[in-house]
Amino acid sequence: MTDKPLILITNDDGVNAKGIKELTECLKDLGELVVFAPDGPRSGMSGAITSLLPITYKLLQKGNSLSIYSCTGTPTDCVKLAVNDILDRQPDLVVSGINHGGNMAICVHYSGTMGAAIEGCILGIPSIGVSLTNHSEDADFSESCRLGRQLARRILKEGLPKGTYLNLNVPNIPHVEGIKVCKQAESRFVNEFMRSENATGDPVYWLTGSLENAKPVHPENDTLALDNGYASLVPCKIDVTDYDFMQRLKSISND
Secondary structure, three states: OOOOOEEEEEEOOOOOOOOHHHHHHOOOOOOOOEEEEEEEOOOOOOOOOOOOOOOOOOOOOOEEEEEEEEEOHHHHHHHHHHHHOOOOOOEEEEEEEEEOOOOOHHHHHHOHHHHHHHHHHHHHOOEEEEEEEEOOOOOOHHHHHHHHHHHHHHHHHHOOOEEEEEEEEOOOOOOOOOOOEEEOOEEEEEEEEEEEEEOOOOOEEEEEOEHHHOOOOOOEEHHHHHOOOOOEEEEEEEOOOOHHHHHHHHHHHOO
């Protein structure tokens, strides 16, 4: 039994992605690490879980302070399976990432990276998602590692409120100005599909699109922070209840 913090690391780009390898390297002196990640890309999985097929995993590396597993499931499956069946104690922290590509604004709802962080939070574990706004397989993760490590150290020391998880996005620049705590931008994807045809002339569609902020733009949102050279840090909650409207609904139902 070790007295080191236990850190569970996962992602949605797959266990062999550069981002998760860099993240593991920069966190290795903060505690005992267990990497439990999909065996291949699972981007856009959100909180998807596997229910119709069995899930399997493989132990790729076993050490005193680092173990690495690959799993056939989704990012959320990875957190569920690791916590429920693989680990011998509850993790002190779940870190999901470092994602190849940003998960700011509305992307938090689609992201497999954030789906894993959400699942960690549901299970009562302080959880964060870390993303870099660069989709390249060979991206430079130096700044996202530095800021992700900084945040992980603080959370291990101070914890997080129950039901709250963090979404850290880092701009793709050599030097980041710092971390700006902000709100999620109000946004949506536009021009979301590219139409093409298959060999028989039937229409097929490829997911594409670009992220567009709603107007007017809130001055303290995450996309603006990233555009201005800051990493954005958005505290998110599991509870999605609209408490203001709940009160209005109560008054309507009592009429």
